[in-house]
Amino acid sequence: MDDNNFELWSRSVGGKPSHFAAGQTIFAETEHGVHAYIVRSGSVEILIDGRVVETIGPNGIFGEMALIDGGPRSATARATTACELAPIDQRMFGLMVDEAPYFALNVMRLMASRLRRKHD
Amino acid sequence: MDDNNFELWSRSVGGKPSHFAAGQTIFAETEHGVHAYIVRSGSVEILIDGRVVETIGPNGIFGEMALIDGGPRSATARATTACELAPIDQRMFGLMVDEAPYFALNVMRLMASRLRRKHD
Numbered sequence: 127m128d129d130n131n132f133e134l135w136s137r138s139v140g141g142k143p144s145h146f147a148a149g150q151t152i153f154a155e156t157e158h159g160v161h162a163y164i165v166r167s168g169s170v171e172i173l174i175d176g177r178v179v180e181t182i183g184p185n186g187i188f189g190e191m192a193l194i195d196g197g198p199r200s201a202t203a204r205a206t207t208a209c210e211l212a213p214i215d216q217r218m219f220g221l222m223v224d225e226a227p228y229f230a231l232n233v234m235r236l237m238a239s240r241l242r243r244k245h246d
Numbered sequence: 247m248d249d250n251n252f253e254l255w256s257r258s259v260g261g262k263p264s265h266f267a268a269g270q271t272i273f274a275e276t277e278h279g280v281h282a283y284i285v286r287s288g289s290v291e292i293l294i295d296g297r298v299v300e301t302i303g304p305n306g307i308f309g310e311m312a313l314i315d316g317g318p319r320s321a322t323a324r325a326t327t328a329c330e331l332a333p334i335d336q337r338m339f340g341l342m343v344d345e346a347p348y349f350a351l352n353v354m355r356l357m358a359s360r361l362r363r364k365h366d
Contacts, residue, residue, distance in 0.1 A: 129315070194351070195249070195358045223347045223354075230343055230350035231314070237357040238315045244361070 129239040133185040135222065135229060136164045139212050146170075146205035152189075155202045159192030161213040168209025173202040180240075181206060190233060193219045249359040253305040255342065255349060256284045259332050266290075266325040272309075275322045279312030281333040288329025293322040300360075301326060310353060313339045 143166060146152055152170065153159055163170075165186050172180040172188060179201065182188050191200050193216055214222070222229045263286060266272055272290065273279055283290075285306050292300040292308060299321065302308050311320050313336055334342070342349045 191358045191361065194354045195362075197358070197362065200362050220347075220351075223350055227340075227344040227347075227350065230347065230354070231340075233354060234314045234343075234350070234357065237354065237361065238311045238317070240361055241311065241357060242315075242317065242320050 129232075129236045130182065130186040132164050132187045132229075132232065135226075136166055136185055136212055139164065139214050139218055139222075141213050141215070141218070144211045144213055146209050146211065148205055148207050150205045152203040152205060152211070153199050155199050157199045159189060159199045161215055162190040162193050162219060163188055163203075163211040163213055166210040166212055169206040170203050170209060170211075171206045173204060174200070187214075187233070187236065190214075190219070190236075194233075249352075249356045250302065250306040252284050252307045252349075252352065255346075256286055256305055256332055259284060259334050259338055259342075261333050261335070261338070264331045264333055266329050266331065268325055268327050270325045272323040272325060272331070273319050275319055277319045279309060279319045281335055282310040282313050282339060283308055283323075283331040283333055286330040286332055289326040290323050290329060290331075291326045293324060294320070307334075307353070307356065310334075310339070310356075314353075 165182050165184050167184055170182045170188060171178045172182065188203055285302050285304050287304055290302045290308060291298045292302065308323055
């Protein structure tokens with residue numbers, strides 16, 4: 127099962143899509159963050175201390191931690207290829223959790239898979 | 247801020263409270279799990295590979311990962327002191343996520359804090 131498939135929400139989050147070129151930094155570790163992103167096309171790598179810990183493909187979500195707890199970015203996100211992203215702001219994220227419990231469960235599932243991977 | 251405070255839900259989850267004596271194992275790593283627990287009194291330690299990674303006090307929740315993704319227990323839970331726990335089954339957990347978006351956000355916040363801790 128793919129824990130990181132947010133296709134259902136990829137088209138409905140509204141907002142202007144963001145485009146990044148291969149190699150471009152989307153956000154950097156420790157920065158303040160105001161958006162999560164769903165990948166519409168292309169791929170994004172997530173780095174901690176310069177090491178790639180995850181690669182996010184189409185319909186995957188990333189950057190949600192800063193929206194959940196208001197903390198700084200816990201990782202750096204960099205475009206692996208040219209990519210189109212659908213940004214989700216705090217208000218939209220709260221709305222999706224409120225209105226779509228399955229969205230909340232999906233985010234929890236994704237976080238659970240990341241927690242399990244960390245213990246390996 | 248305490249990310250693991252589920253006082254609001256501690257009394258409302260229904261079900262018969264479970265009691266454990268100090269030192270008793272509540273569940274073991276790799277077991278199949280059907281309940282999460284809110285601590286009503288006492289404390290519980292969470293162990294991975296025999297090492298204590300977290301201690302959960304009153305109003306804290308643990309064991310939610312197995313309910314979220316249906317996977318095996320990712321850690322062992324052991325009563326540090328005599329404790330009273332409020333068990334939450336899959337149906338109740340789903341209901342709380344559905345009906346109480348703030349519960350879902352709280353669980354996400356807790357998982358975010360665990361993910362951040364792992365990177366330290």
